[in-house]
Amino acid sequence: MIVRPELASDRDAVRRVHATAFTTPEEADLVDALRAGADPLVSLVAEEAGDVVGHVMFSPVTLPDHPTLRLMGLAPLAVVPARQRTGVGGALTRAGLDLCREIGVGAVVVLGHPAYYPRFGFVRADAYGIGCQFDAPAAAWMVAELETGYLSGAAGTARWHAAFDGL
Numbered sequence: 328m329i330v331r332p333e334l335a336s337d338r339d340a341v342r343r344v345h346a347t348a349f350t351t352p353e354e355a356d357l358v359d360a361l362r363a364g365a366d367p368l369v370s371l372v373a374e375e376a377g378d379v380v381g382h383v384m385f386s387p388v389t390l391p392d393h394p395t396l397r398l399m400g401l402a403p404l405a406v407v408p409a410r411q412r413t414g415v416g417g418a419l420t421r422a423g424l425d426l427c428r429e430i431g432v433g434a435v436v437v438l439g440h441p442a443y444y445p446r447f448g449f450v451r452a453d454a455y456g457i458g459c460q461f462d463a464p465a466a467a468w469m470v471a472e473l474e475t476g477y478l479s480g481a482a483g484t485a486r487w488h489a490a491f492d493g494l
């Protein structure tokens with residue numbers, strides 16, 4: 328299995344990954360909307376024997392009171408059902424966080440399974456006073472600093488790209 332940047336030729340396969348991993352087409356549509364409108368964008372695929380078996384996207388998130396901070400949001404992440412729990416999601420997440428750090432991002436937020444993301448360094452965002460624009464359980468709203476101390480004093484409500492509105 329290799330993790331690599333998404334190519335234009337992967338688009339249909341990426342849609343299939345999200346359509347099979349999730350119960351609705353919302354995530355596949357979200358990926359298309361982010362690709363069209365978000366910048367910078369980190370979009371990685373996991374490929375096995377020529378097939379795309381997983382995909383992750385990271386897009387900009389802002390803290391309105393701290394406009395100079397560079398944050399990204401991890402969403403969506405999906406692995407085709409037959410390949411779940413074999414390390415694909417972990418490989419995509421770790422590679423994505425590394426790439427975010429390389430492009431100068433200081434922290435990444437995620438709204439997801441509280442039992443899954445802490446292994447990658449995510450902790451509850453309320454520990455930093457960072458709120459979520461969506462109604463979400465506190466344990467599911469998490470953040471990972473990519474640079475120690477980056478979020479000191481960074482309280483506020485994080486704002487995702489407009490493509491997330493209405494989800």
Ligand SMILES: CC(C)(COP(=O)(O)OP(=O)(O)OC[C@H]1O[C@@H](n2cnc3c(N)ncnc32)[C@H](O)[C@@H]1OP(=O)(O)O)[C@@H](O)C(=O)NCCC(=O)NCCS
Nearest residue numbers: 348404405406411412413414415416417438439440442443
């Ligand atoms: C969630 C998901 C991305 C994880 O990817 P994956 O490749 O299956 O996971 P990995 O193989 O990297 O990691 C396996 C570990 O994650 C745990 N895990 C997998 N899915 C989980 C979930 N939904 N909730 C909690 N833990 C989960 C497994 O129990 C396993 O834990 P262990 O290492 O302690 O045994 C994948 O299962 C998926 O696509 N699910 C459907 C879509 C989805 O829910 N996306 C995430 C939205 S936040």
